[in-house]
Amino acid sequence: MSGRVIVVDDEAAIREAVQQWLELSGFRVQSCAGAEQALTLVDRDFPGVVVSDVRMPGSDGLQLLDKLVALDRDLPVILITGHGDVPMAVQALRQGAYDFIEKPFTPERLLDSVHRALDKRRLVCENRQLRQQVAFKDRIEAQLLGVSRPMESLRRQVLELAATSVNVLIRGDTGSGKERVARCLHDFSPRAGKPFVALNCAAIPEQLFESELFGHESGAFTGAQGKRVGRIEHADGGTLFLDEVESLPLAQQVKLLRVLQEKTLERLGSNKSIRVDLRVIGAVKPDLLDEVRAGRFREDLYYRLNVASVQIPPLRERREDIALLFEHFAGQAAQRNGREAPPLTPGELARLLGHDWPGNVRELINAAERHALGLSAPQPEVGSQSLAEQMEAFEAQCLHNALQRCQGNIAQVMALLQLPRRTLNEKMQRHGLQRASYRPAGSVDED
Structure with a gap:
């Protein structure tokens, strides 16, 4: 099917003719004898268009247009009338109509307008879904950190x-x-x-x-x-x-x-x-x-x-998240207690990254809270990692910190870490770090 169309006309013969034209062109059509019936079929996520006569008993097409625009200003509404004139067409377009077609009209004129309206509607719906997915992604990233x-x-x-x-x-x-x-x-x-x-x-x-x-x-x-x-x-x-x-x-x-x-x-x-x-x-x-x-x-x-x-x-299998989580929970604990969390020293960070964290995030939260309150510096014992593994974890954390500080600006990260572009790319790829994760919302890439 090419799309959904709701046809509204109080004259059964015209309603049936328009429905037949559209269905022969592959559209899925629902026809209504009045505006009130049509309103029950449409919500903000309706993935189609509305084709309506203007002159109808009860609520006319312009009143229906007002209600549909109030529901969703991006919903394409095509108005048809045998009594149209230029002022009415201008009024309808100002009210938000997508198109205005005068009777008598050819099937080709209507089909062309419906095709264009559906293309617009499809793009609007896809953009909305994308925005919802981005919001969805942002929210879950705030819940499952890393x-x-x-x-x-x-x-x-x-x-x-x-x-x-x-x-x-x-x-x-x-x-x-x-x-x-x-x-x-x-x-x-x-x-x-x-x-x-x-x-x-x-x-x-x-x-x-x-x-x-x-x-x-x-x-x-x-x-x-x-x-x-x-x-x-x-x-x-x-x-x-x-x-x-x-x-x-x-x-x-x-x-x-x-x-x-x-x-x-x-x-x-x-x-x-x-x-x-x-x-x-x-x-x-x-x-x-x-x-x-x-x-x-x-x-x-x-x-x-x-x-x-x-x-x-387990936390030991995602060591590049350790410092991020520690800073997050230490910051929360400090805020609850009206103070600032002391910064981690290089030695403290190395011990955090080298620990196996058998108690996982719960153990890390406890260590972060103690650090924030100044009760003791975090002193977890170094676990079973080799020196090479600890160095890999430390490198991943350094890259994460630089990307975060520079908001994903690769040129600034290269200057900060004194790395050539190719080396930086290889290290980011090895540690699974995506530049897009650090870019501000709505920003435009500079390279």
């Missing part, structure tokens, strides 16, 4: 999965940011306006699990003095995040599986089924398949949760 290739890949994967409703299993070491990734999967999804409900399965006593997940009715058990909505029901329409999902008791695994299959639940002490619509995101540190093989986790539930999976890279 300039390393693993983090770029993670952000891309999260955005792709966020657009779906499939259940996701997040794998990652302790402190790697599994809840932050789960939150991004929710916040950048169509479910963002609904609840995000998090539950750490390892922190709930087994005897309270059923009530916590499914809720209970008053009197369901000793101490149940009122009705309680469980976490699953509270997440209806949104996302349920189960951290350390491997700790979920087997008895509750069976009931959770049934919820995922049937999309219903029963509160403890009730036989009434309650429909729920939710996405489940599980987070694990161990390999959940090992838990399945050991008989501690149900295989059928594993496959229900693991429709898609996300692996969070």
